[in-house]
Amino acid sequence: MKRESPQIIELTEYQLATFQRNLIPELVGEKILQNYDKEIDIEFPNPKTKYQWHLKSKGRVGNIPITPEFHIAIRPKVPINNIFGMLDYAYELNINFPKGQIECESLEQVYERLANILAHKILERCRKGLYRDYLPKTEKLAYIRGRVDVREAVQKPWEVKLKCHYNEQTGDIEDNQILAWTLFIIGRSGLCRESVSSTVRKAFHALQGFVTLTSFKSEACIDRTYHRLNQDYQILHALCRFFLENTGPSHETGDRQMLPFLIDMAKLYEQFVAQWLTANTPKGFFVKQQHLVTYNQNYFDRIDLLLCDIATDKVQYVLDTKYKAPDRADSGDRHQIVAYANAVKCNNAILIYPQLLSHPLDIKHGDLRVRSLNFFLNDDLNEAGERFLASLLPSTVSYW
Known part of the structure; x- marks a missing residue:
């Protein structure tokens, strides 16, 4: 029915x-x-x-x-195709579509498009062969394999089987388990049409015979090690991170319940601006993300972005993203960015908004200048980024 x-x-x-x-x-x-x-x-x-x-x-x-x-x-208030572009930067997906090929009318289509890409890439990797690694294993064997537990053998000479420690090559490793769990989550989302869902199921079944279904959080996809044999897993895990980070737990029990899919736009904006600036760093500068500041033994904070001088290693700009559109900069935000700037001994503090403020901020606290600038999301993202840099840096600085 x-x-x-x-x-x-x-x-x-x-x-x-x-x-x-x-x-x-x-x-x-x-x-x-x-x-x-x-x-x-x-x-x-x-x-x-x-x-x-x-x-x-x-x-x-x-x-x-x-x-x-x-x-x-x-x-979202942001155009859907720009959401796609923000995700591409924020999660370092590096999906280079020909211009005009990422047209989506809804977030569900964005989800579906990325799910289809992931499923096809996993099937491609399965055809080539899954990445395998050696994992330590301990087992009692009737023959010697690897290193024998000599102490146990001496203590129990009557034992027919010997306790052996050895490494076994297997595809049932985290690299592949993350892929299987993500496909499982996508399958429960209910957001994909049958044509895409069938590809997701096909990819999941291709992994099912080799990989144990294990639960993972999005953090498992970050700071993994890649090399010649598993380099193509980097984009696979980047896609997995997107799905695991934005697909929430069901509040109902039972395997058939659909899962919520929610993107935190403030977090996405912060990640996008950070990655865009890292990829388009002005000449003579380098970017630090999520810089830890310790005020005392019991209180610390993280600064979204620091723009530092390559020659001197000094912080030139402290930047904090604010995904909101108030009439004026909130007093709490102003005090926070001033505290950040003082903590890293910087004279330029910038609050970044996605829309114009009715009352833009540009004030001085002694030698410290505090400004509000805009990284717009309604137009071409790269052009918006260039306009942001033009407003951030003095005209004498070359950043192209």
Whole structure:
């Protein structure tokens, strides 16, 4: 029997949406409040709301299956194709599509496109042969293999089998287990059409006979070691990181429940700007990301970005991304960036916003200059990046 399509209500990030009382079942509202209060502000129908539902996304975009019959789709303010471009930089996917070949109309299509790429690349690697490595193994054997546990052999001379320590070459290693777990997660998302889902299943089954299904978090995809034999796994793990980082746990039990897919736009903006600046570092500078600052024994913080002089190794600019569009820079953000600049002895502090502020910031604290600048997301991302650099650096500095 064909399954009916779920009812979907749409929100736009940071924008208040109102719905008639009968459009959202009370049970659905309770599930949103209970399970997704970090993602969505919800106000139940009451006299203040004129007996309507009030829902507002807190900056995450994607798809939430509240129940099998009722889903919430949260749309970004940023053009979808620029979301794709941001993901490409943020996760270092290095997917070089010909211009005009990444047209997507929704986040679900972005998800589907990346899932299809991952599945095809895994199938390609399976055809070539999975990367294998030697893992230590201990086993009692009737013959000698590797190193014999001499102490146990002397203590138990009556034992027929010897305890041996040896290395065994296997494909059941983390490199491949991460791929299998990610395909499993994609299969549970319910976001892919049958044509893509069948490719995902085919790739999963190709791994299933060789790899143990093991749960992984996105952190497992970071700072892995690559070399001549597994170099192509770097993009595979980059794609896996995207899916594992943005596919949340189901709040229901059972293998058939669909999983929420949510992108934290503030985090994505921070990662994108950092990676874009790293890839397009102005001449004479180098970039430090997530620089640790320790104020005292009990308090430390991380600065988004430092732009440093290659010749002197000194910090020239402290940069902090803010994915919001206020009228003016928040006082808390100003105090924070000033503290960062003082901590690293820098005279230039920059708050980066995706949109123009009604009241741009440009003030002095002694020798310290604090400014608000923009890395726009509505136009071509590389052109926006060049305009950002032009506003950041003095005109005398060459950065092309």
